[in-house]
Amino acid sequence: MVxxxxxxxxxxxxxxxxxMRLLTHRLDRDLRSAAGMPITYYELLVMLSEAPARxxxxxxxxxxxDSSPSRISHAVGKLEESGWVRREHCAGDRRGWxxxxxxxxxxxxxxxxxxxxESVRAHLIDLLTPRQxxxxxxxxxALMAHLxxxxxxxxxx
Amino acid sequence: MVxxxxxxxxxxxxxxxxxMRLLTHRLDRDLRSAAGMPITYYELLVMLSEAPARxxxxxxxxxxxDSSPSRISHAVGKLEESGWVRREHCAGDRRGWxxxxxxxxxxxxxxxxxxxxESVRAHLIDLLTPRQxxxxxxxxxALMAHLxxxxxxxxxx
DNA sequence: CCTCAATAGTTGAGCGCTGAAACATCACGA
DNA sequence: TCGTGATGTTTCAGCGCTCAACTATTGAGG
Numbered sequence: 486m487v488x489x490x491x492x493x494x495x496x497x498x499x500x501x502x503x504x505m506r507l508l509t510h511r512l513d514r515d516l517r518s519a520a521g522m523p524i525t526y527y528e529l530l531v532m533l534s535e536a537p538a539r540x541x542x543x544x545x546x547x548x549x550x551d552s553s554p555s556r557i558s559h560a561v562g563k564l565e566e567s568g569w570v571r572r573e574h575c576a577g578d579r580r581g582w583x584x585x586x587x588x589x590x591x592x593x594x595x596x597x598x599x600x601x602x603e604s605v606r607a608h609l610i611d612l613l614t615p616r617q618x619x620x621x622x623x624x625x626x627a628l629m630a631h632l633x634x635x636x637x638x639x640x641x642x
Numbered sequence: 643m644v645x646x647x648x649x650x651x652x653x654x655x656x657x658x659x660x661x662m663r664l665l666t667h668r669l670d671r672d673l674r675s676a677a678g679m680p681i682t683y684y685e686l687l688v689m690l691s692e693a694p695a696r697x698x699x700x701x702x703x704x705x706x707x708d709s710s711p712s713r714i715s716h717a718v719g720k721l722e723e724s725g726w727v728r729r730e731h732c733a734g735d736r737r738g739w740x741x742x743x744x745x746x747x748x749x750x751x752x753x754x755x756x757x758x759x760e761s762v763r764a765h766l767i768d769l770l771t772p773r774q775x776x777x778x779x780x781x782x783x784a785l786m787a788h789l790x791x792x793x794x795x796x797x798x799x
Numbered sequence: 800c801c802t803c804a805a806t807a808g809t810t811g812a813g814c815g816c817t818g819a820a821a822c823a824t825c826a827c828g829a
Numbered sequence: 830t831c832g833t834g835a836t837g838t839t840t841c842a843g844c845g846c847t848c849a850a851c852t853a854t855t856g857a858g859g
Binding site (some may be wrong): 487488489490493494496497498500501503504505506507508509511551598599602603605606608609610612613615617618619620621622623624625626627628629631632633 | 644645646647650651653654655657658660661662663664665666668708755756759760762763765766767769770772774775776777778779780781782783784785786788789790
């Protein structure tokens with residue numbers, strides 16, 4: 486008793502699936518060549534840059550970016566090697582570490598931002614009408630409402 | 643002279659970016675746990691299953707899935723180890739190889755399909771109104787028109 | 800023929816991610 | 830005070846991908 490996709494649904498999914506893959510890939514490529522960092526690291530730097538004192542605990546960084554502690558540990562290690570982030574012991578909890586965006590990190594971020602915005606425009610925003618941009622926003626927010634909490638399984642109610 | 647995003651554009655992008663990441667991740671997770679294969683391999687099997695004689699040349703497989711020869715070579719190697727695909731020499735061109743979906747591969751695909759469809763429904767289709775599904779289809783096709791040929795650079799005209 | 804560029808595919812090193820195991824520290828109840 | 834389970838982070842092995850060689854075959858021109 487599988488509810489297969491209708492023609493309309495199929496048509497949408499067959500276009501949207503590849504779009505997700507190709508778009509992600511293009512944005513990553515552009516950012517790597519312009520800023521020497523993968524888009525996933527860029528997002529970590531953005532998150533830190535918007536935090537108070539450009540500082541977040543490892544676990545907060547993991548939570549806000551919806552990623553595992555393991556990933557954050559590796560990624561912050563790499564960003565530290567690049568000099569864009571430094572670690573500091575967390576006052577009052579000796580288990581914890583703070584990730585702090587350095588001045589170099591902020592500079593790298595500011596240098597990368599214009600290229601990234603142009604990339605987002607070229608491959609997404611400028612290709613859509615204002616109406617479609619609004620529609621995509623509403624669609625995305627509807628999906629986020631489901632995706633962002635923690636619905637772990639696909640089929641369970 | 644950077645054309646930063648307007649509020650509407652920003653709002654859409656700030657929701658849509660995470661949606662792409664989360665949705666891809668969820669679908670991959672569901673498929674891995676249900677079928678023991680990453681979604682990227684699933685797509686290769688689908689492509690083969692729809693080809694005449696369930697057969698494609700390596701280079702065709704690379705072209706249709708928009709991926710590098712290297713990736714296909716590695717991936718088909720893995721799929722071969724799983725017994726889902728076999729290689730055969732290409733008649734008439736001794737450089738070439740054919741990738742052929744085996745009966746086991748087809749069976750694995752058919753076993754995985756229902757779960758995958760349910761997953762696509764649960765995380766995407768069933769969350770949208772028919773109107774939004776049509777809108778997302780149109781948006782995706784507009785983006786594909788730009789992404790699918792070969793616009794290599796972000797900013798060049 | 801013979802050369803030589805173009806084409807088809809493979810290989811190996813390195814990257815970012817994952818999941819599981821390990822380790823350290825905290826917090827709370829006996 | 831002392832476990833004892835929960836919490837925060839790191840480490841390790843393994844996966845799929847990319848890029849840059851590298852090998853092998855084809856095909857067109859001299």
